[in-house]
Amino acid sequence: MSLTKEIQKRRTFAIIAHPDAGKTTLTEKLLLFGGAIQTAGAVKSNKIDTATKSDWMEIEKQRGISVATSVMGFEYQGVKINLLDTPGHQDFAEDTYRTLTAVDSVIMVIDCVKGVEIQTEKLMEVCRMRNTPVICFINKLDREGRDPYELLDEVEEKLNIQVRPLSWPIGMGKGFKGVYNLYDKKLNLFTPSQRKLSDARETIQNLEDTKLDELIGGNNAKQLREDVELIEGVYPDFDPKEYLEGKVAPVFFGSAVNNFGVNEMLDTFIRIAPSPIGRYTGEREVKPEEPKFSGFVFKIHANMDPNHRNRIAFLRIVSGKFERNKPYNHVRGPKPLRFSNVTQFMAQDREIVDEAFPGDIVGLFDTGNLKIGDTLTEGENMTFKGIPSFSPEIFKEVINKDAMKTKQLEKGLKQLMEEGVAQYFTYEMGNRKVVGTVGQLQFEVIQFRLKNEYNASVEFAPMNLYKACWISSKDKKQLDEFIRSKSRHIAYDKDGKVVFMAESRAWLQMVQDNYPEIEFHFTSEF
Numbered sequence: 001m002s003l004t005k006e007i008q009k010r011r012t013f014a015i016i017a018h019p020d021a022g023k024t025t026l027t028e029k030l031l032l033f034g035g036a037i038q039t040a041g042a043v044k045s046n047k048i049d050t051a052t053k054s055d056w057m058e059i060e061k062q063r064g065i066s067v068a069t070s071v072m073g074f075e076y077q078g079v080k081i082n083l084l085d086t087p088g089h090q091d092f093a094e095d096t097y098r099t100l101t102a103v104d105s106v107i108m109v110i111d112c113v114k115g116v117e118i119q120t121e122k123l124m125e126v127c128r129m130r131n132t133p134v135i136c137f138i139n140k141l142d143r144e145g146r147d148p149y150e151l152l153d154e155v156e157e158k159l160n161i162q163v164r165p166l167s168w169p170i171g172m173g174k175g176f177k178g179v180y181n182l183y184d185k186k187l188n189l190f191t192p193s194q195r196k197l198s199d200a201r202e203t204i205q206n207l208e209d210t211k212l213d214e215l216i217g218g219n220n221a222k223q224l225r226e227d228v229e230l231i232e233g234v235y236p237d238f239d240p241k242e243y244l245e246g247k248v249a250p251v252f253f254g255s256a257v258n259n260f261g262v263n264e265m266l267d268t269f270i271r272i273a274p275s276p277i278g279r280y281t282g283e284r285e286v287k288p289e290e291p292k293f294s295g296f297v298f299k300i301h302a303n304m305d306p307n308h309r310n311r312i313a314f315l316r317i318v319s320g321k322f323e324r325n326k327p328y329n330h331v332r333g334p335k336p337l338r339f340s341n342v343t344q345f346m347a348q349d350r351e352i353v354d355e356a357f358p359g360d361i362v363g364l365f366d367t368g369n370l371k372i373g374d375t376l377t378e379g380e381n382m383t384f385k386g387i388p389s390f391s392p393e394i395f396k397e398v399i400n401k402d403a404m405k406t407k408q409l410e411k412g413l414k415q416l417m418e419e420g421v422a423q424y425f426t427y428e429m430g431n432r433k434v435v436g437t438v439g440q441l442q443f444e445v446i447q448f449r450l451k452n453e454y455n456a457s458v459e460f461a462p463m464n465l466y467k468a469c470w471i472s473s474k475d476k477k478q479l480d481e482f483i484r485s486k487s488r489h490i491a492y493d494k495d496g497k498v499v500f501m502a503e504s505r506a507w508l509q510m511v512q513d514n515y516p517e518i519e520f521h522f523t524s525e526f
Helices: 003-008 023-033 057-063 089-099 119-131 149-161 210-217 217-234 240-244 262-272 401-417 442-453 476-485 505-514
Strands: 010-017 071-078 079-085 105-111 134-139 162-165 167-170 178-179 184-188 201-204 248-253 294-302 312-321 341-345 349-352 361-365 375-377 394-400 422-427 433-437 458-462 465-474 490-492 496-500 520-521
Touching: 003 010, 010 023, 010 089, 010 262, 023 071, 023 079, 023 105, 023 134, 023 162, 023 262, 071 341, 071 361, 089 119, 089 294, 105 119, 119 149, 134 149, 134 262, 149 248, 167 217, 167 262, 178 262, 184 210, 184 240, 201 210, 210 217, 210 248, 240 262, 248 262, 375 433, 394 401, 401 422, 401 433, 401 442, 422 496, 433 442, 442 458, 465 476, 465 505, 496 505
Parallel strands: 010 079, 010 105, 105 134, 134 248, 162 248
Antiparallel strands: 071 079, 167 178, 178 184, 184 201, 294 312, 294 375, 312 361, 341 349, 341 361, 394 433, 394 458, 422 433, 422 490, 465 496, 465 520, 490 496
């Protein structure tokens, strides 16, 4: 198959949402429709013994939340779908921000009871920075939630984007009958099933058909006809071009847990969502159709398989064709790298592949050469942009509880920080080690994983710090003088960049005023 055809048949997207809106459940149902799994697992359930595919880490099963992005690929109606299920919890937001650099579109899940929540708004801002196309899936209609029209208004107002419903619910809560597909103008009535797909479905092509009244009841049929007429009258026709530019968000309604509305969304998604798009480097824009391979690492995960201490780098392919065992230029590194173990994922399960194309996400087994943000190319020296580290919110000092395990601790911290779980700073004076995170939960995850995966015990002592600022200056002499005079507050991040650790907002302001030639940055990409 030609490169262009391979690119056109791929869709790479992330599922994002506030915690508990139903992201992981929706992911399971998409895998079910894609034929990738036979029974869907449950995130929290005593009756269903299958755990979900995408929450596979031990701590995720214990807590019933996702703490790391998982990557899954499957085929559906001749389209190769690469799906990334991201953590919703704000403490792991950085993993989600990085994931958004590797996808071409997103599906945002909104809970119909709670509406648009704070984390959804933050994620939407990140999508807006890159004009990423967004589809909204309003979930949990099997519960008594808010009025669909009210939800549409809230999405427009809070997320600052125009909406266009492409499916419409019939009833809600106990009276929820299904979803009418406004895009194809037809109605599929399923029997609800939490675990498997049922083939029993009724299809109605015309809303005036009297069969509709028999199947869903006269009142529901009348309401549906009125709603459809109103929507078609109020909202302009759906324009795929505006969706691709990130100006309009198509909205679908459904209940992921009962398989209602998921199929309608998936069928429409593969037709309207963008195939892989280009990315910018510091030098130029790289188009997917270019024959030479290029790609970037957006995530690293250590110890995916507890039996083998492995480390996998997730690579998004931007252009050309990636081949196993071929040497590629590692832009930051001293020598070319070749990979004999290249995998594609189904969460924790994986299979070895010989080649991959733009839009695909492959796992490269790596012994420690690759970092988040690294670029691999077929010769050209360029670096893809857009994977920053943000200044953390909470800082704690690492205290080793077992001096005999210092080596294990060093190794564990180094690997977890390279994964981007949190940020790591070493003070120049006294060699104190500090971990910075966005939220409290990350410390528990780090502690849990250090003990479980590296057999190292640590405690975290709170530190009174306001911000970590990366510093730079056009005047090297002034910069050296600043570092010398403030040596008590100077640390280095994991990449060896100089960081000024500010103890309070007022003090930072004063230091900025006293040293006008020093620039203070709140992200590491400047």
